[in-house]
Amino acid sequence: MNNDIVETDDLYEKWQHWAASKISHHGGTCCEIAREWLFAMDFSQLNGGSIFSGPRWIRQRYNWGPTHWAIYWCEAVQQNALDCGAQAALANEVFSVRGVKSYPVQLVQQFTKEATNQWSLRWDGEDTAVQWIKDDLIYHEGCAIVADNNEIKIWDASAAWWINPKQFGGYGSLLAVRLFAAPDDPDSFQWGDNFIAANEWQKIKSL
Incomplete structure (x- = not known):
């Protein structure tokens, strides 16, 4: 096994079997209208710009905050705040509709115990799960787009x-990445100097 693959130890076992967040669909017009609104909004905000540009308008429209799962499209677009999983799921769909190959990505970041305690209290206060926190570590989500061949950028x-694929340690540093790819997709990607094996936790070394 590649030595850079994160072993299932006490640090990462908590999130080893987690799937990437996905917004549900009622199978009716309510969710279809919500999806069409999202894509129309992105088209308007893009305003002829590069399809590879990050959809910053999503974060401008939705604060970062607790989300009650499962959540449906018709519910998600009406929220004032969405957690990282919901915002990443929106961005992943937006990139895909633009015609950009996009993959769900899970992340582990390190902050401080004081910071994670504050976030835990906030999530508890809204009766939402805090399993995404472990001591000074947090589970986070994003999406990876293919910029050139198998080279990716993580949004x-x-x-x-x-x-930044170059990590320097300290507050907010990225410790690990897992990119979800389908069986017919490439089994590895390049992110800066980092080799990313698909569907495996991958340690990110700090400089």
Whole structure:
């Protein structure tokens, strides 16, 4: 096994079997109208720009905050706040509709115990799950787009920025990535100097 693959130890076992967040569909016109609104809004905000540009308008429209899962399209677009999974799911759909190959991505980041305690209290206060927090680590979500061949860029929808593939440690540093790809997709990708094996937790080394 590649030494850079994160083993299932106490740090990562909590999220080892988590699936990437996905917004549900009622199978009716309510969710279809919501999806069409999302794509029309993105087309308007893009305004002829590059299809590879990050959809920052999603974060401008939706604050980062607790989300009650499962959530449907017709519910999601009406919220004032959405968590990282919901915002990443919206961004992933937007990129796909633009014609950009996009993959769901899971992340593990390190902050401080003081910060995660504050977030835990906020989520508890709205009666939502806090399993995404473990000590000073958090589970996070984004999406990866293919920019050239198998080279990817990772979009953090709830921060509205591209994540730097060069990590320097410290507050907010990225420790691990897992990219979900289908069986007929490539089994590996390049993110800066990082080799990303599909569907496996991958350690990101700090400089």
